[in-house]
Amino acid sequence: MYLLGHLLTEPVGVVHYMIVGAVLFTCGVVCMATKRNALGILMGIELVLNGANVNLIAFGSPYLRGAEATIGLDGQLMAMFVIVLAAAEAAVALAIALNFYNNFGSIDVDRANQLKG
Amino acid sequence: MAHLLNQIFDWFAAWLGGSVANDSVAGYVVAALIYLALLLNLVAVGALVFIWLERKVSGRIQDRLGPTRVGGKFGWLQTLADGIKLLTKEDLIPGDADKLLFRIAPYVGFCASLSAFIAIPFAGRDFPFVAQHLNVAVFFVLAVMGLEVFAVILAGYASASKWSLFGAMREAAQVVSYEVPMGLCVVVPVMLAGSMDLVHIGDKQQGWFTNWYLFHDPFTFIVFWVYFTCGTASVNRAPFDLAEAESELVAGFHTEYSGLRWSFFFMAEYGSMLAVSLLAAILFLGGWNGPIPVASLLGLTWHNGPLVGYLGNFLGMLNVLAKAFLLVTVMMWVRWTLPRLRIDQVMTTCLKYCTPIAAAMFVGAALWHMTLPDRVFAGLLQSPAANRLLAEPLPGDSIQLDLQTVEAATIARGGRP
Amino acid sequence: MNWTSCLFLLCSLMAGGFAVAVVLSSNIVRMAFYLVLSLAATAGLFFLAGADFVGAMQLMIYVGGTLVLLVFGVMLTAQSQFVQMRTSSGELLTALILGGALLVVLVSTAINVPAWQPTSNPAVDSATPVITATPIGMALEGYRVDQLTQPDTALRRGMSGYLFPFIIVSVHLLVVLIGAAYLARAKRPVVERMR
Amino acid sequence: MTTAQTIEIDVRTDEMLVNMGPQHPSTHGVLRLVLRTDGEVVSEVMPHIGYLHRCAEKIGENLTARQWVPYTDRMDYLAGMNMNLGWALAVEKLMDYQVPERGRHLRVIIAELGRIASHLVGMGAYGLDLGTFSPFLYAFREREKILDLFEEVCGARLTYSYLTVGGATADFPPGWLEKCEAFLDQFVPVIDEYHALLTTNAIFIKRTAGVGLLSAEMAIDYGCTGPVLRGSGVDYDLRRDGEPIYTSMYEGYDYEVICQRAGHYPKDQEYPPVPIEAVLGDCWHRFYVRMLEVVQAIGLVRQAMAKYRASDGSFGEPMKLNQKLPKGEVYLETESPRGQMGFGLVSNGTAIPWRARARSSCFCNLSVVSELCRGCLIADVPAIVGSLDIVMGEIDR
Amino acid sequence: MEFTEIVQTLRDTHGEDILSVEPDVGDAWVEVPAELWPEVALSLRDDNRLGFDFLNCVSGVDYLEPDPKKVAKVDWEPHIEVVYHLSSLRLGHRLTLKIIVPRWRDDAAGQLPQVPSVAGVWSTADWHEREVYDLVGVEFTGHPDMRRILCPEDWEGHPLRKDYEMPLEYHGIRGR
Secondary structure, eight states: OHHHHTTTTSOOOHHHHHHHHHHHHHHHHHHHHHOOBHHHHHHHHHHHHHHHHHHHHHHHOTTTSOTTTOOTHHHHHHHHHHHHHHHHHHHHHHHHHHHHHHHHSOOBGGGOOTTOO | OHHHHHHHHHHHHHHHTOOOOTTOHHHHHHHHHHHHHHHHHHHHHHHHHHHHHHHHHHHHHTTSOOOOSTTSGGGTTHHHHHHHHHHHSOOOOOTTSOHHHHHHHHHHHHHHHHHGGGGOOSBOTTSOBOSSOOTTHHHHHHHHHHTHHHHHHHHHHHTTOHHHHHHHHHHHHHHHHHHHHHHHHHHHHHHHHTOSOHHHHHHHTOSSGGGSGGGTOHHHHHHHHHHHHHHHHHTTOTTSOGGGOHHHHTTGGGTTOOHHHHHHHHHHHHHHHHHHHHHHHHHTSOTTOOSSOHHHHTTOSGGGOHHHHHHHHHHHHHHHHHHHHHHHHHHHHHHTTSOOOOHHHHHHIIIIIIHHHHHHHHHHHHHHHHHSTTOSTTTTSOOHHHHOSOOSOOTTTTOOSOHHHHHHHHHHTTOOO | OOHHHHHHHHHHHHHHHHHHHHHHOOBHHHHHHHHHHHHHHHHHHHHHTTOHHHHHHIIIIIIIIIHHHHHHHHHHTOOHHHHBOOOOHHHHHHHHHHHHHHHHHHHHHHHHOGGGSOOSSOSSOTTSOOOOHHHHHHHHHTOOGGGTTOSSHHHHTTTTSSHHHHHHHHHHHHHHHHHHHHHHOEEEEEEEEOO | OEEEEEEEESSOOOEEEEEEOSSOTTSTTTOEEEEEEETTEEEEEEEEOOTTOOOHHHHHTSSOTTTTHHHHTTTSTTSHHHHHHHHHHHHHHHHTOOOOHHHHHHHHHHHHHHHHHHHHHHHHHHHHHTTOOHHHHHHHHHHHHHHHHHHHHHSOSSOOOOEETTEESSOOOTTHHHHHHHHHHHHHHHHHHHIIIIITOHHHHHHHTTSSOOOHHHHHHTTOOTHHHHHTTOOOOHHHHSOHHHHGGGTTOOOOOOSOBTTBOTTGGGSOOOOTTOOTTSHHHHHHHHHHHHHHHHHHHHHHHHHHHHOOSOOOOOOOTTOOOOSEEEEEEEEETTEEEEEEEEEOSSSSOSEEEEEOHHHHHHHTHHHHTTTOBTTHHHHHHHHHTOOHHHHHO | OOHHHHHHHHHHHHOTTOEEEOOSSBOOEEEOOGGGHHHHHHHHHHOTTTOOOEEEEEEEEEEOOOOTTTGGGOOSOSEEEEEEEEEOTTTOOEEEEEEEEOSSGGGOTTOOOEEEOOTTTOTHHHHHHHHHHHHTOOEEETOTTOOOSSSOTTOOSOTTSTTOOOOSEETTEEOO
């Protein structure tokens, strides 16, 4: 409450970014858990990765932390690699989804039960 | 700007017995509003002028007069009359449409087009005319302009019309593909200037027109034309206007739109045309530096005081706008001359021609830059440094791809020692 | 009032709000649209945190590339019965409860670490622009311009750069593109009419 | 006969039925094409016509032969003069009546000017189908001048009813031939503009060369006529190969049928070369035949004007409005700009035909569209339909 | 090839059922019985001497005098003629060919008379036969797609028949 109450007057800190990151992360997880559409699940993954990215950026931001505490450029570089890998992951996941659609004529993941014993 | 405003506010406040801090939010908000008003004006008035110009240019190309009546001479108020007509038109939403997305799509497009202007400078040197001076301006502009594709996709999907969907699919495929060669082309001036800061890139081309990156070497000369082609394609202008190809897809993604919402798509299109042309002017055509450095010759530099420098900047702004307008006119000329390509030919043009050419030219320009630094067209022309009329170093010159300088620069910037 | 805080509030509300909308919406195209807005707002947060380059990259690669791809996939498979796929409310409730618990854990952890509280003396004043593009480019080349004063000289020049991950990622991307192109291809019987 | 086989495809897509028309910018009126598409690829085209059916043949059974003349130019409203001529000649064939020599030359002048006017629309509208607007207006600028000439001889600009049974409604007004000559003189260099804007334009060639291939056998099988037939390399033109009553009009004229023989068009060194991508029978060749026919028509008009000046006598007074027809039946085809326009007439000896029949050239030319469009892209559909140069008024009658 | 030669060639192959009429005025024509038509059509196209590769036109003509006062004056019984105009691009000759059928099959009103389709011989016949079916009301047996072509699919009657009455109303649109 303290954090929220003074949000408009006090400078923001890493913690604020972490809360946003947590919200994005949770939304992503819930999205992954509830959606039946393969592409919906993919969107959940994107949200999770973004939640992580927000944290990385916050830790590396020179505006939010003191000169000793900030991890500097490493945060941004890691975020960058996450973005690039997310792009790769999306391409593969999309290809799998399309293949799934080709084979099953559906993108409802609940129907992907051929491996069931 | 914000600090300046805050100082003015402080001066007023002191008059009333109070004070305003230097980083008060008031200054930022007012500054943002001023920038927004100026840019909105540029895009909206630009669209008005461009639509009038398009009609005039097409008229002249087709042996007609174009508009002649509204507003007295030359029909210069024709677009305004059209705008009023659009305002009074019935606003139709198809019954099966996704109403929310259908309504929101034109504004998404317009916002994407407008936000590109945030990072585009209109004059440089010590007091750049730019809403937000970003050190990754080129990247930002390209990224934001890529967002416009969402408006088209959403409009195409939400219209619940097959023609719209075709238009949206074409646009998505086309824009995503053309971002690749366009990015490669943009990298060439970025590499030559050693910065992604548009202000810095523009300032680097100071001096006579031989300093423009267009004339830097044969590779950049070709890259400019590739960039212009890709730019035309990325803003959906003929001969690449497949998303709205009227003889095939009725009106493509905006088949179902009418009235004001439809006009927002048009404003977005003309806004993007201007943005792409401005980017071309800054990256390749010297930006605010005219073919003849009039401002420098007249002594309108920041050496001689801020007011004079400001005047020089103003001349520079007119300069860059004139270049962008010229490029926009060329786009219109092309549109009214050439037939439209087919979708597979558009993709072939991108993937088989533009991308390899851009990549080869990028390598060529890099080799040129390494082997013949500071040499323009094999030394036939004066080197940029000698050609530059100003003795002062450029504001961004200190960033070099050289370790020692980087070290010095990092320390000088106040970064971690 | 602090202007960065205002902008932060705006961007974070957009990012969080649209993320929630992604979860709650059952229309796949709308989900994609909300995701676009959420990620664009996240890019705004990056700009506010002084990561210009990553922010622009987020806009370009994530929003402009990955999500367009995603929407493309949505449209390829968007037959009416798949556009609206509702989750049963029981599942949704369970997921929301578990998600709420996760959120509480994460937020309480974040709040309780003193080092993450707002600091009064940041490394750089928030009004001063930081130049990130060149250092990031140098880091990918293997030079860390922000680590030049590293006491360990072995780590100073190049050794602490990201050249190797950069190459790995490049190769990885290439492999992924080829793999994705291969995966998406399908075989199906066609009946060709002969004349 | 079907064979099942497995092919590898990029991405599975669902087939979609799309209605192109009847309200669509590039279907030249009210043609409706139902496209079965797989992504951008058209797997089947089903044309639906009849939206402009005005029962012209039924009306013809209730009017005298001359009274039906105004209905003929409402069929192919872009070449009304040629339609008038076709019907007039069919009736004259039944009556075994030969128009005086001067009248025949007058008819050649008017018919060939009508051909130029019609091909100009065909050319301009084809540019429009391919997404370029300017050639359309360039073409209409010149067509307007021809319409001005027509207006002077008959008072109408679209539906002339000028050439009629027995000859024409009036002779040329004084000074008209000079105006016509002046028009031709200024028109000849303009053709180069069209070649620059379309025929030799790289994008135009890319869009049309090799697209919509129509083999000579298929063209004959489907009854395609006119530039569509000659664009496939079939050397057949009713002005030379037609029935005597029609070919006698063109006797003594020096012209060559426009069609590729042994890889060459007549006098092709004077015109832009055939691009290497173009295949005989594609859209480009159909377009090129039309362009060369415009030049050919200019030559014919020039010769006809000289012959008209040299001849004297009557231009051919029109027949009485309620002239009784002999009992019998005839069928005559003439070479109208869009192909062979046939008029049939069954008479029971009264002034009113028992049956009036109009064989539409575009009707046959359009019937081949579903063959041509199989497997093309959506963007090729307007290109193919445009290259057939159809007029819905003539198809639906 | 002259008209008489064509007729002779046809008679040589298909027998004497093929009649020829050469009136004083207008075109001469050949009359073919409907049942012979498919084989005649094939030989017209494939016989090297005939070589009729091009079908110009198919038309239907209804012979019925609707005015009872004038019926006595006409010299024919009510019937329908399907007229084919053929030409040979190769040999340059033309032929008019008729098939005469009753107005109704078995004289039962509503039963359309039948003529074998030649859409498989000349593709031109495809749409032309549909048009004759639509406007005159002759059914072409063996046609791949016997639908109306100019009138709407649910139109009633065949407009070019002499006893055709315009419907008073069509989907709420007043006819007369």
